[in-house]
Amino acid sequence: xxxxxxxxxxxxxxxxxxxxxxxxxxxxxxxxxxxxxxxxxxxxxxxxxxxxxxxxxxxxxxxxxxxxxxxxxxxxxxxxxxxxxxxxxxxxxxxxxxxxxxxxxxxxxxxxxxxxxxxxxxxxxxxxxxxxxxxxxxxxxxxxxxxxxxxxxxxxxxxxxxxxxxxxxxxxxxxxxxxxxxxxxxxxxxxxxxxxxxxxxxxxxxxxxxxxxxxxxxxxxxxxx
Amino acid sequence: xxxxxxxxxxxxxxxxxxxxxxxxxxxxxxxxxxxxxxxxxxxxxxxxxxxxxxxxxxxxxxxxxxxxxxxxxxxxxxxxxxxxxxxxxxxxxxxxxxxxxxxxxxxxxxxxxxxxxxxxxxxxxxxxxxxxxxxxxxxxxxxxxxxxxxxxxxxxxxxxxxxxxxxxxxxxxxxxxxxxxxxxxxxxxxxxxxxxxxxxxxxxxxxxxxxxxxxxxxxxxxxxxxxx
Numbered sequence: 415x416x417x418x419x420x421x422x423x424x425x426x427x428x429x430x431x432x433x434x435x436x437x438x439x440x441x442x443x444x445x446x447x448x449x450x451x452x453x454x455x456x457x458x459x460x461x462x463x464x465x466x467x468x469x470x471x472x473x474x475x476x477x478x479x480x481x482x483x484x485x486x487x488x489x490x491x492x493x494x495x496x497x498x499x500x501x502x503x504x505x506x507x508x509x510x511x512x513x514x515x516x517x518x519x520x521x522x523x524x525x526x527x528x529x530x531x532x533x534x535x536x537x538x539x540x541x542x543x544x545x546x547x548x549x550x551x552x553x554x555x556x557x558x559x560x561x562x563x564x565x566x567x568x569x570x571x572x573x574x575x576x577x578x579x580x581x582x583x584x585x586x587x588x589x590x591x592x593x594x595x596x597x598x599x600x601x602x603x604x605x606x607x608x609x610x611x612x613x614x615x616x617x618x619x620x621x622x623x624x625x626x627x628x629x630x631x632x633x634x635x636x637x638x639x
Numbered sequence: 640x641x642x643x644x645x646x647x648x649x650x651x652x653x654x655x656x657x658x659x660x661x662x663x664x665x666x667x668x669x670x671x672x673x674x675x676x677x678x679x680x681x682x683x684x685x686x687x688x689x690x691x692x693x694x695x696x697x698x699x700x701x702x703x704x705x706x707x708x709x710x711x712x713x714x715x716x717x718x719x720x721x722x723x724x725x726x727x728x729x730x731x732x733x734x735x736x737x738x739x740x741x742x743x744x745x746x747x748x749x750x751x752x753x754x755x756x757x758x759x760x761x762x763x764x765x766x767x768x769x770x771x772x773x774x775x776x777x778x779x780x781x782x783x784x785x786x787x788x789x790x791x792x793x794x795x796x797x798x799x800x801x802x803x804x805x806x807x808x809x810x811x812x813x814x815x816x817x818x819x820x821x822x823x824x825x826x827x828x829x830x831x832x833x834x835x836x837x838x839x840x841x842x843x844x845x846x847x848x849x850x851x852x853x854x855x856x857x858x859x860x861x862x863x864x865x866x867x
């Protein structure tokens with residue numbers, strides 16, 4: 415158990431160290447997120463003071479697209495210099511590789527969210543003061559589920575000659591329950607004044623648990639050099 | 640088993656079901672004759688779900704056993720699932736237009752059908768996007784497994800949405816009988832389509848040119864039959 419945690423920490427540390435030195439992924443992905451929020455703001459015209467519960471729509475679009483780019487780039491890092499083959503030859507359970515990749519993706523996505531969400535609040539005037547922790551909690555849980563599925567699919571298709579948009583196509587429909595559940599919970603919290611609701615929370619937790627487990631199990635079969 | 644006799648039987652049963660619909664089945668009180676599209680809509684919805692289940696089982700089968708016929712079965716059932724789901728969506732929209740005056744609303748049942756359709760359309764897109772047969776099989780099997788596990792979560796999350804148009808109708812005995820009769824040709828049609836596609840893919844695989852061994856990008860020797 416401790417050995418596994420050390421291995422995960424080692425692999426995640428490697429990814430984050432590469433990221434901190436090359437600074438490729440975070441910058442690119444954040445800029446994409448900001449651009450998407452800007453496009454949505456312009457697209458909605460002069461009346462873009464959307465109420466707090468509209469935040470989920472704008473932010474989800476930004477997170478989904480920038481998230482897909484983030485997952486593609488973190489897997490692409492493994493393609494250089496035969497790193498992935500070396501990783502597969504190491505005496506590591508492949509589930510550990512999955513968890514480490516998931517952790518690095520999640521940390522990067524949370525960093526991107528930390529940049530893009532304030533931009534959204536600024537451009538749209540979202541008023542999240544009624545329940546900021548609920549918003550943060552719901553979006554974090556959703557982000558975990560999204561990263562779980564995205565990491566698996568990014569690894570699965572990373573060895574193919576990538577058709578553009580393939581990862582986006584695969585991840586979006588699977589992530590729709592997250593979008594629906596978080597949107598309904600935000601509506602309940604900000605428009606109706608009730609809490610987020612246990613059903614919604616249950617769905618998010620179920621999604622996270624099911625797909626984390628399944629991805630961790632399936633990763634064994636699908637990662638190839 | 641799935642030969643000309645099978646299809647003639649299916650055709651005759653379909654004709655009989657349509658005749659029954661025209662002559663025997665009573666009209667529903669509030670919605671009028673267009674409500675009869677329901678007798679196509681519900682069996683098609685059930686068969687969509689069965690096709691998705693077959694696709695799931697076949698995908699798991701491929702991932703565990705790596706036999707090619709599992710992959711062909713998954714491809715065939717995925718395709719038929721999309722065809723049936725398209726029928727469900729279109730008949731649902733026609734019914735909705737006449738019953739409530741709108742082609743589309745974001746009600747739970749409609750949204751669920753739409754997401755199911757999207758999930759399996761993407762499955763078909765994945766299959767056409769990847770050239771290497773082995774990678775295609777693995778990737779689409781993983782996707783189909785995840786997609787099917789996603790279906791109950793989609794169902795539950797759409798249940799959170801407000802149901803503007805409740806769609807439950809009480810069925811009189813003749814209507815229940817018609818529904819039961821309609822299930823038979825639709826199930827036969829779905830199974831027949833899946834098997835026809837399955838055999839087509841098997842024959843295509845048998846006729847495909849033998850694969851060559853080629854060195855990969857990093858100089859690794861790929862397994863026999865793997866191009867890239």
